[in-house]
Amino acid sequence: MTATAVRFVIPELPPGTPAGTLFLTGDHRGWSSDPQGWAFQRTGQGAVLNADLPMGSLLSVKVRILGTDGRVTEEGDAWGGRAPAHKAVIHEDGQTVTLSLAGWQDDRQGRGDRHVPAHRARNLRWPLPGGNSWCGCGGPKAPRTSCRC
Structure with a gap:
């Protein structure tokens, strides 16, 4: 197959990005953790490869x-x-693939408290026997009665 130039762009690195060498890995490299030949160059708030x-x-x-x-x-x-x-199909010479990063894995691996805003938690309803429901705003509600939240 014919090789083509591809530009991978990270527009903005997430807060708390550790110091070190950013690099690309994936199925095309067997998910290697060796940055050799695949390191990004930092550019302002982001990086390019x-x-x-x-x-x-x-x-x-x-x-x-x-x-x-x-x-x-x-x-x-x-x-x-x-x-x-991130998924990409290489279909044109000079293609740019934008990689938006949300954060970095940590030792907790995402386990722990994820904050649920109070206004969302308040609007949850749980069914109770007899057709009533429990509303997060303060207690049991009979069917078809309006909720305070």
Whole structure:
């Protein structure tokens, strides 16, 4: 297959991005944790990587960082848990693939308290025997009665 130039862009690194070498991994590299040849260059608030990949490649990729302490950390969700891989199809020369990162995985792996805003928790209803329901705003409600929340 013919190789084509692809530009991977991280528009903005998440808060708390550790110091170290940002690099791309994925199924095209066997999910390697070696940054050699796949390191991003930091640019202001984000980072850029220029690579050559075969036209028609179907990619699943993630960003990892090799920290100054030698630890490899993978991108994650906003709560420190795992994030799904970014999907891309390489279909044109000079294609840009934008990678938006929500956060980094941490030792908790996303377990722990995820804040639920009070206004959302207050509007939950749980069914009770007899057709009544329990409303988060303050107690049992008979069917078809309005709730305070």
